[in-house]
Amino acid sequence: MTVQKSVRIGNASGFYGDRFAAVREMLEGGELDFLTGDYLAELTMLILGKDRLKDPKAGYAKTFLRQMEDCLGLAVDKGVKIVTNAGGLNPHGLAVALRELADRTGIDAGIAFVDGDDLLGRAADLGLGKPLTANAYLGAFGIKSALDAGADVVVTGRITDASLTVGPAAAVFDWDYDDLDALAGAVVAGHVIECGAQATGGNYAFFTELPLRESRAAGHIGFPIAEIAADGSSVITKHDGTGGAVTVGTVTAQLLYEVSGPRYLGPDVTTRLDSITLGQEGPDRVSISGVRGEAPPETTKVSLNHLGGVRNEITMILTGLDIEAKAELFRAQFLAALPALPQQINWELSRLDRADAQTEEQASALLRCVARDSDAGKVGRAFSSTAVELALASYPGFSMTAPPGNGSPFGVFEPGYVDAALVEHRVAFPDGVVERIDPSPLRTRVEPDVSDPQSVTATTDFGPTELQPLGRIAGARSGDKGGSANIGVWVRDPQHYAWLEETLDAELLAELLPEVHGLTIHRHRLPNLLAVNFVIEGVLGRGVADNVRFDPQAKGMGEWLRSRPVPIPRSFL
Known part of the structure; x- marks a missing residue:
């Protein structure tokens, strides 16, 4: 790919269920070189794992396929390449579906996919137990190889969210593993835009200061764009005329989202969050510069999901006087009447009530009971029906927020770690050729960040x-x-x-x-x-x-x- 001054990478999805129309909005709203979409979260991998149990051909984000039915031709016409992790647990299946879509509609689009993250078949041998899903967080260089080979659409499985942005930038500027500062800069840009509208005013603490309500356009928050330069520095912006705002504050808020210490570990680079410099370059334009990168860790993080059992819950409404006594009466009666006691049962009384309330709702508290068990029978409909059977024999004003229901399966997430060399990171090019992507040769032991003392001594007098x-x-x-x-x-x-x-x-x-x-x-x-x-x-x-x-x-x-x-x-x- 031809090296250029900067590359414009937009985002159209921050999670599985984000605004469906965002893909078309981003493609029609202005100039882009790449459009990314993040569909995966820890919970999403569990959801896709359950889908795959029912149908081995499932396991990818079906929403993305529907978006491409609407917009693939538009993206190709505008010369915008698509990079997404919507492949989930089945990137090959999504790639096949996209190829069928392109053939059916007469669109000339090269489809590539990145996989090798799925370690489920080797989980026991790798010391990861027997999970429902086991997916390593891959880096950006599989995406880079696919784009270098001319792919118009690249779908992946479980990669790091920021790699959706790093891969295109690495392809445009031909970065290698030793371009640590540039890679780190792109990681920061990718981290900012990966959650969509959270970078443009969504979920923002000082939202009352932003133009979010003055007009229809203002209320319809635009999705973010990263303009990345060859050295990894960037400007975060959005399409003109879209709602929301890009400020140092909105970018700072997103930079602090789901991070730990100063070192942000990834498979290609360890990014120093304490090196970032932000600047307001103009309306809806925030610069990111000075980012420093260090060698990545020896190990790769693995997302592990296990089926934990079945869960059911009931929520009781307690109104007026004697709230605590009413809650205690129901707890005692309910536990005594249960046909079988679940393995785990949790109670939570939320005192939302107030004295001398002007509405019945304001006079009411909520008592929530959640039960979990490996035996579905103990937490099925019989569990919630037990509460209904007490309706005429318990506290005054007995009421529930919902009728009895069956229990539902729940999962358990935990991280795992494996030697990066044991992960078979692969890219399948549009012509069917498969290439293995070696991990960074710079991998090293990364010492954990040392946190501050629990108590900090104040030494400055700031006045009254x-x-x-x-x-x-x-x-x-x-x-x-x-x-x-x-x-x-x-x-x-x-x-x-x-x-x-x-x-x-x-x-x-x-x-x-x-x-x-x-x-x-x-x-x-x-x-x-x-x-x-x-x-x-x-x-x-x-x-x-x-x-x-x-x-x-x-x-x-x-x-x-x-x-x-x-x-x-x-x-x-």
């Missing part, structure tokens, strides 16, 4: 303080990392950061969020982003598909933190 919600001056973005959660907290003024760094330590976080008290909390400083990032181990149990927490993916945990009062210097307010 006032008890106010942390969110008055700080933004936050949170998310799940397997059974752990991360909360990235940032401010927009260097002086505010000096206070944040000295004030918000792991000890204070546990006080502000009592649900995490007693858990291991790591704090990492990212001064270049005016941010601190917390990783809370085990708060999500065994992952989103298994845990029964109110917010199973920790998406709202950062906003909960922002709502908690802390003594903020009055000069900041």
Whole structure:
């Protein structure tokens, strides 16, 4: 491919279920060289694994195939190449379906696919147990090879999300494994755009400051674009006329999403998040520069999903007086009446009620009971029907949010690690030739980042303080990392950061969020982003598909933190 000044890489999907029309919007909205789509998450791999159990030909994101039925010809006409991980557990199957689509519609499109990530057949030999799915996170060089060979569409299985962006940039600029800084810069750009509209104002802490409601276009948030240069530096932007905004704040928020310490490990490069420099270059244009890369780790991360059993739940409505007593009465009656006690049963009473309420809903609390067992019979319809049988014999005002239902299977996610040399990363070119992609020859042992002490000593006098919600001056973005959660907290003024760094330590976080008290909390400083990032181990149990927490993916945990009062210097307010 001809080397050029910069390459425009857009994104049209941040998850399986994102806005269907985004592919056409991105293709019609302006100039692009590549369009990417991220369809995979830890939970998605479990969903696709269940699909594959029912039909061995399934296992890929069917939504993407429908989008290509609508837009493949448009992409080819505009010269935009498509790169996506929608192949999921069956990239070959998706590639075949795309080739059939192209033949049926008379579209001349070269389809390639990348696989080798699926380790299920070798899981036991690799020490990974007997999971439902086992997929290694591949890097970008299989995508690069496919594009170098002239592919118009590249579908992959489980690659790192950022590789969707790194692969096209590496192909355009002919990067190799030793171009560590350039690769790291593209990783950062890819991490920013991989979650779609989260980079352009979606899920943004300071959303009230953005033009999200003034017009139909403003409310319809546009998807992001990364303009990447030959040295790996980039500008994040979006198509003109689309809603949302691209600011240093929206980019910072996404950079803090689902990360840990300063070192961001990947199969091609270890990216130093503490080297990033952001700049507002103009309206909806944020530059990313100065990113440094180091050698990647020796091992490759593997996404493992296991079937955990069957789960069922009921939610009772408790209204008016004596809420605690009503909850205790129902718990005792329900447990005594159950035909068989499940292996695990969890109760959660949410006191949403208030005194002297003006509506019945405001006078009500919710009692949620979740049961799990390997025996479907213990948590099937008989479980939830037991609650209904108590309807005329329990607390006053007895009511449920839903009728009895059957239990549903649930899964358990865990990460695994294998020697990168044991993963057979392959690319199948449009002409059918298959090539193996060797892992980076620079692989090395990467020492884990050292987190800050649990308690930080304040040494600066910031003047008189006032008890106010942390969110008055700080933004936050949170998310799940397997059974752990991360909360990235940032401010927009260097002086505010000096206070944040000295004030918000792991000890204070546990006080502000009592649900995490007693858990291991790591704090990492990212001064270049005016941010601190917390990783809370085990708060999500065994992952989103298994845990029964109110917010199973920790998406709202950062906003909960922002709502908690802390003594903020009055000069900041």
